[in-house]
Amino acid sequence: MTISSFEHDVIIVGAGLSGLRVAIxxxxxxxxxxxxxxxxxRSHSVAAQGGINAALGEDDSWEAHAFDTVKGSDYLADxxxxxxxxxxxxxxxxxxxxxxxxxxxxxxxKIAQRPFGGAAFPRTCYAADRTGHNLLHTTFEQAxxxxxxxxxxxxxxxxxxxxxQVCGLTALDIATGEVHGFTAKxxxxxxxxxxxxxxxxxxxxxxxxxxxxxxxxxxxPLKDLEFIQFHPTCLYGSSILMTEGARGEGGYxxxxxxxxxxxxxxxxxxxxxxxxxxxxxxxxxxxxxxGFEDEYVHLDLRHLGxxxxxxxxxxxxxxxxxxxxxxxxxxxxxxxxxxHYSMGGIxxxxxxxxxxxxxxxxxxxxxxxxxxxxxxGGNSLLETLVFGRVVGEKVGEYTSSAKQPDKSCVxxxxxxxxxxxxxxxxxxxxxxxxxxxxxxxxxxxxxxGVYRKSDALExxxxxxxxxxxxxxxxxxxxxxxxxxxxxxxxxxxxxMLDLAEVITMGALMRRESRGAxxxxxxxxxxxxxxxKHSLFTMVDDYIKTELIDVNLGKFDVKERTx
Amino acid sequence: xxxxxxxxxxxxxxxxxxLYKVDIKKGMTVLDALFQIQDRMDPSLSFRYSCxxxxxxxxxxxxxxxxxxACRTQISYAKSNDMKLKPFSAIGETPAGWNPEVEILxxxxxxMPILKDxxxxxxxxxxxxxxxxxxxxxxxxxTPRSQTPDERKKVERYVNCILCALCYGSCPxxxxxxxxxxxAALAKAWRFHEDSRSLEPERYTKAVKRPEGAPLCDLxxxxxxxxxxxxxxxxxxxxxxxx
Numbered sequence: 001m002t003i004s005s006f007e008h009d010v011i012i013v014g015a016g017l018s019g020l021r022v023a024i025x026x027x028x029x030x031x032x033x034x035x036x037x038x039x040x041x042r043s044h045s046v047a048a049q050g051g052i053n054a055a056l057g058e059d060d061s062w063e064a065h066a067f068d069t070v071k072g073s074d075y076l077a078d079x080x081x082x083x084x085x086x087x088x089x090x091x092x093x094x095x096x097x098x099x100x101x102x103x104x105x106x107x108x109x110k111i112a113q114r115p116f117g118g119a120a121f122p123r124t125c126y127a128a129d130r131t132g133h134n135l136l137h138t139t140f141e142q143a144x145x146x147x148x149x150x151x152x153x154x155x156x157x158x159x160x161x162x163x164x165q166v167c168g169l170t171a172l173d174i175a176t177g178e179v180h181g182f183t184a185k186x187x188x189x190x191x192x193x194x195x196x197x198x199x200x201x202x203x204x205x206x207x208x209x210x211x212x213x214x215x216x217x218x219x220x221p222l223k224d225l226e227f228i229q230f231h232p233t234c235l236y237g238s239s240i241l242m243t244e245g246a247r248g249e250g251g252y253x254x255x256x257x258x259x260x261x262x263x264x265x266x267x268x269x270x271x272x273x274x275x276x277x278x279x280x281x282x283x284x285x286x287x288x289x290x291g292f293e294d295e296y297v298h299l300d301l302r303h304l305g306x307x308x309x310x311x312x313x314x315x316x317x318x319x320x321x322x323x324x325x326x327x328x329x330x331x332x333x334x335x336x337x338x339x340h341y342s343m344g345g346i347x348x349x350x351x352x353x354x355x356x357x358x359x360x361x362x363x364x365x366x367x368x369x370x371x372x373x374x375x376x377g378g379n380s381l382l383e384t385l386v387f388g389r390v391v392g393e394k395v396g397e398y399t400s401s402a403k404q405p406d407k408s409c410v411x412x413x414x415x416x417x418x419x420x421x422x423x424x425x426x427x428x429x430x431x432x433x434x435x436x437x438x439x440x441x442x443x444x445x446x447x448x449g450v451y452r453k454s455d456a457l458e459x460x461x462x463x464x465x466x467x468x469x470x471x472x473x474x475x476x477x478x479x480x481x482x483x484x485x486x487x488x489x490x491x492x493x494x495x496m497l498d499l500a501e502v503i504t505m506g507a508l509m510r511r512e513s514r515g516a517x518x519x520x521x522x523x524x525x526x527x528x529x530x531x532k533h534s535l536f537t538m539v540d541d542y543i544k545t546e547l548i549d550v551n552l553g554k555f556d557v558k559e560r561t562x
Numbered sequence: 563x564x565x566x567x568x569x570x571x572x573x574x575x576x577x578x579x580x581l582y583k584v585d586i587k588k589g590m591t592v593l594d595a596l597f598q599i600q601d602r603m604d605p606s607l608s609f610r611y612s613c614x615x616x617x618x619x620x621x622x623x624x625x626x627x628x629x630x631x632a633c634r635t636q637i638s639y640a641k642s643n644d645m646k647l648k649p650f651s652a653i654g655e656t657p658a659g660w661n662p663e664v665e666i667l668x669x670x671x672x673x674m675p676i677l678k679d680x681x682x683x684x685x686x687x688x689x690x691x692x693x694x695x696x697x698x699x700x701x702x703x704x705t706p707r708s709q710t711p712d713e714r715k716k717v718e719r720y721v722n723c724i725l726c727a728l729c730y731g732s733c734p735x736x737x738x739x740x741x742x743x744x745x746a747a748l749a750k751a752w753r754f755h756e757d758s759r760s761l762e763p764e765r766y767t768k769a770v771k772r773p774e775g776a777p778l779c780d781l782x783x784x785x786x787x788x789x790x791x792x793x794x795x796x797x798x799x800x801x802x803x804x805x
Contacts, residue, residue: 038610038612038618038620039620039684039688041618041619041724041725042610042612042613042618042619042620043612043618044612044613044618046613046617046618046724047613047615047617047618056706093706094703094704094705094706095702097706097707098698098700098701098702098703098706098707099697099698099700100697100698100700100754100757100759102709102714102717102718102721102757103706103714104711104714105709105710105711105713105714106711107710107711108708108710109708109709109710109713110706110708111706127721128718130617130722133617133722133724134721137721137725138698141691141696141697141698142697142698144691144692144696144697145695145697175677204612204613204614204615204618205611205612205613205614206611206612237589238589238614238615240614240615241615315617318616319615319616322616322634322636323589323591323615323634324589432601432602433601434601434602476605477605477606478605478606479605479606480571480606480608480678482571482572482573482608482677482678483608483677483678483679483681484606484608485600485608485609486600486605486606
């Protein structure tokens with residue numbers, strides 16, 4: 001007999017840094033498993049370049065790190081959560097160093113730290129410009145050492161609830177095309193961000209926000225989805241990330257007139273102003289016809305010299321050569337802003353608990369919120385490791401006292417999902433997945449980008465809802481059961497369309513400019529009405545919106561200048 | 563540009579090659595071409611992908627008989643054939659009908675069982691990481707360990723490995739000897755052996771001395787030529803063999 005369903009105490013969805021760190025926390029005491037749509041080493045954490053923040057320096061302090069993070073967030077971060085992040089940062093970096101990560105070093109053997117945008121101290125620990133790669137491979141090695149169970153190349157289709165409590169999920173085994181149920185006392189979503197909602201994104205092609213869409217459909221609210229980070233320096237054409245570390249090491253931003261234009265926008269911090277400010281500066285230069293080909297500006301590293309580029313930024317150089325035919329030792333790099341990070345995500349408290357019993361979220365999937373309206377570079381790798389541990393502890397507590405999950409519910413749902421996929425695969429004559437995905441990406445790039453305004457957002461919302469209607473009859477095309485990536489990409493598109501709608505609704509609702517969310521028609525921050533988190537809950541088939549308070553208390557809310 | 567792509571619906575063997583005409587734009591990669599085919603012509607074409615930026619190691623395949631990452635290979639560059647590998651059957655024999663002048667040939671990475679089209683079974687490649695215990699044993703502690711830039715430099719080349727398996731797919735020994743752990747695992751063992759922080763470096767050398775480890779390597783150095791990250795596993799294996 002073939003197994004039709006699996007059972008574990010805890011199922012973690014996603015095997016990037018967050019998912020692995022949760023698993024490591026829980027694996028000794030509980031029967032856990034990670035379900036992941038790609039092999040763990042292919043997770044997007046691997047692509048993080050610049051570094052991980054921790055106040056290790058003698059002059060630095062966790063309070064200074066927390067303050068920079070809160071100010072960088074344009075005061076929308078929850079200050080109690082930021083406190084946990086900043087206090088636990090040195091411990092998280094040290095833990096991974098002891099696990100084997102080869103951090104770059106100072107001459108006297110300490111972990112080297114570089115300056116990053118929005119930070120008062122050189123606080124960003126790094127392993128050349130491959131910090132995420134090093135942390136992910138090391139953390140995966142530690143997961144292997146602990147014998148953690150992986151279901152690799154399984155795509156989660158739905159979460160299952162029984163009497164208001166999550167009791168498992170259903171997933172497609174990509175290798176066979178079969179759908180199976182997984183019963184669990186707790187489910188932890190660690191699926192990363194949803195950058196591929198945009199056409200231009202630095203994100204891996206797999207970053208389709210699956211966890212957020214799953215949570216939304218099972219009644220868990222999403223939070224602050226309108227806050228999308230646009231990274232200022234992405235390679236023109238492919239949108240591959242050029243780390244902030246390139247500016248941290250002294251790189252210049254130069255317009256077509258040959259001027260370092262940041263002096264106009266952030267005279268003190270110049271190129272190292274926070275990402276939202278630099279992205280808007282670049283966009284403004286291009287819109288005001290001071291860009292190259294009306295599309296991009298230059299990131300110039302030439303004055304750093306060959307030696308420094310080869311030592312500190314070798315990965316960047318390699319990407320430039322292979323993907324743009326430019327050697328940054330000889331020529332400036334053509335760059336433009338592109339979607340980079342999702343500050344918003346599944347609404348959780350500081351322990352990763354969602355309002356739905358048994359459902360947890362962590363990392364970029366979650367919104368706790370440590371990044372508020374704008375994330376500082378070096379804080380996202382940190383979030384995964386710190387909160388992987390914190391959320392793991394809480395999941396353990398919950399699981400110890402949780403009642404036995406309802407297996408029959410999971411099997412019923414798996415039966416329903418098999419029918420659902422069958423129906424989807426039989427559609428003929430509708431629009432193709434690729435057409436809908438491309439229109440969605442262009443719509444989000446143009447109408448819900450760095451600069452936003454009411455009429456454009458209204459048009460975007462109309463288009464996305466039309467695409468959702470068209471998706472109902474989407475044509476996946478003829479394929480096989482085994483490794484049907486056309487089906488996987490269609491299911492991912494379904495997830496992204498839900499998120500595109502919520503992002504746009506949030507952007508419309510927030511009639512102010514804060515952090516990464518800039519409204520041309522409301523260019524001021526409005527603390528009286530919008531020093532609030534936005535919350536989106538699916539009720540039947542519409543999205544309920546509300547605003548909830550931000551946890552303040554440690555730092556006074558001030559104007560944000562650099 | 564025409565693409566001739568190996569197909570295998572049920573796995574195990576290449577059953578036939580399909581020919582597709584791809585619209586080329588400047589800057590396009592082989593991975594972009596594969597997506598154009600899957601999106602616009604043939605949704606049944608299966609291949610792995612993730613980062614599209616040459617850091618995740620998912621899209622390893624044989625491109626014009628050379629093992630490469632599809633995302634890092636510009637179409638304009640695909641025909642350069644400059645790897646100069648020592649041939650073995652999978653990279654030495656060309657399929658009937660292939661015209662290298664006008665067609666780019668895409669096949670699954672050799673030396674691993676085909677699961678479907680360009681998707682191969684990497685179980686063995688991954689399993690040796692576990693059986694050789696390729697991880698650090700350090701105990702918990704409250705302080706980072708010290709390491710000088712020079713000490714770090716000794717392992718830097720090896721920590722850059724993305725485990726894409728191009729070395730494994732390019733190795734004539736892996737082609738012949740099923741049990742050979744392959745270049746990547748051996749280079750990783752050397753990485754831990756050389757790390758100034760390792761508590762028991764001999765543990766890793768013991769692991770590579772097993773019969774299916776370093777002794778099987780013939781120092782052919784295809785791995786050094788195929789590696790997209792300059793890891794040069796062959797150099798590490800030579801040192802391991804000399805220990």
